[in-house]
Structure formats: C-alpha cells, structure tokens
Amino acid sequence: MADADGGAGREARDIDRLEIALHVSGDELDPERITRMLGVAPTFAGRKGEQIDHGGVPITQPRGIWCYALPASPEWELGDAIDTLLEQLPADPALWESMAGWAVVSVVCGLYVHDVGRSAALPPDTLARLAERRLTLRLDIHGPAPE
Numbered sequence: 001m002a003d004a005d006g007g008a009g010r011e012a013r014d015i016d017r018l019e020i021a022l023h024v025s026g027d028e029l030d031p032e033r034i035t036r037m038l039g040v041a042p043t044f045a046g047r048k049g050e051q052i053d054h055g056g057v058p059i060t061q062p063r064g065i066w067c068y069a070l071p072a073s074p075e076w077e078l079g080d081a082i083d084t085l086l087e088q089l090p091a092d093p094a095l096w097e098s099m100a101g102w103a104v105v106s107v108v109c110g111l112y113v114h115d116v117g118r119s120a121a122l123p124p125d126t127l128a129r130l131a132e133r134r135l136t137l138r139l140d141i142h143g144p145a146p147e
Helices: 031-038 078-087 094-099 123-133
Strands: 017-026 044-046 051-054 057-060 065-073 104-112 136-142
Touching: 017 078, 031 065, 031 094, 031 136, 044 078, 065 078, 094 104, 094 123
Parallel strands: 104 136
Antiparallel strands: 017 065, 017 104, 044 065, 051 057
C-alpha cells in the first residue's frame, strides 16, 4: 500500500486502533450465571438497577450487562481479533443457542480510523464461527474528528 506521499515505503494500516468485546445483555441477566456458562471473568458486569462506577461516574444499570473485552491494540487485524476472542470462549453451539434465547449476545468491535477511505474485511471462516454461535457482529466505527 502506498504511503501518504504516494510511495510504497511504509506499510499503512486500514484500522488505526481496534477494541473488541463480547457483550451479553438482558433485563433479567445474572452476570454470575454468564461467567459460569462461559468460563471467563467479565471485564465489566452489572445487574439491572445496580449502581455501577463507570469511569468514576456512578450510573444505574438500565439492563443487565456482562462484557468480556480484550485489551485495545493498534496491532489487531479485525479477523484475528475476533478469532482471538472466540478462542477464549466455549465453542458449543447449544450453549450459544440457549443464551441467544434469553439474552442479546454480540461481538462489539470499535474501529478507530484517523483518515478517510479505510476498510476491514472478515474471512469466511471467522464469519462462520460467529454464525455458529449466533453472535451478532456490531461495528462501531470512529472516524477522524471533523475540522
């Protein structure tokens, strides 16, 4: 890929920073149940109505939430980050089918770009793993600040 000067000197990245997490939410969600089902501790969790300290600001949870996030990294490629997340979670389709029946379950990707005309692609095997687990893929795209 060409650099900003039009040359082929340095490798440019389409995504400057990527955040990725599994989100499970629902009004009657029990975070401890999700932890037992998935076998990993959440990075953030709370029951509906519970007071949670969110970045130093107390908030009342509008619904139950359980999140497991990987550390943000400028090195992630979208497909690799999703694969890494899924490798840390159970593969059993029946477990995911059950959970999808009573909770909203999704992989949430924050894509940060500092320029226009960027792209990201997912390989078919990654898409298949998301579909097998009935996981919605949500892409939150954050572009350059308006001038």
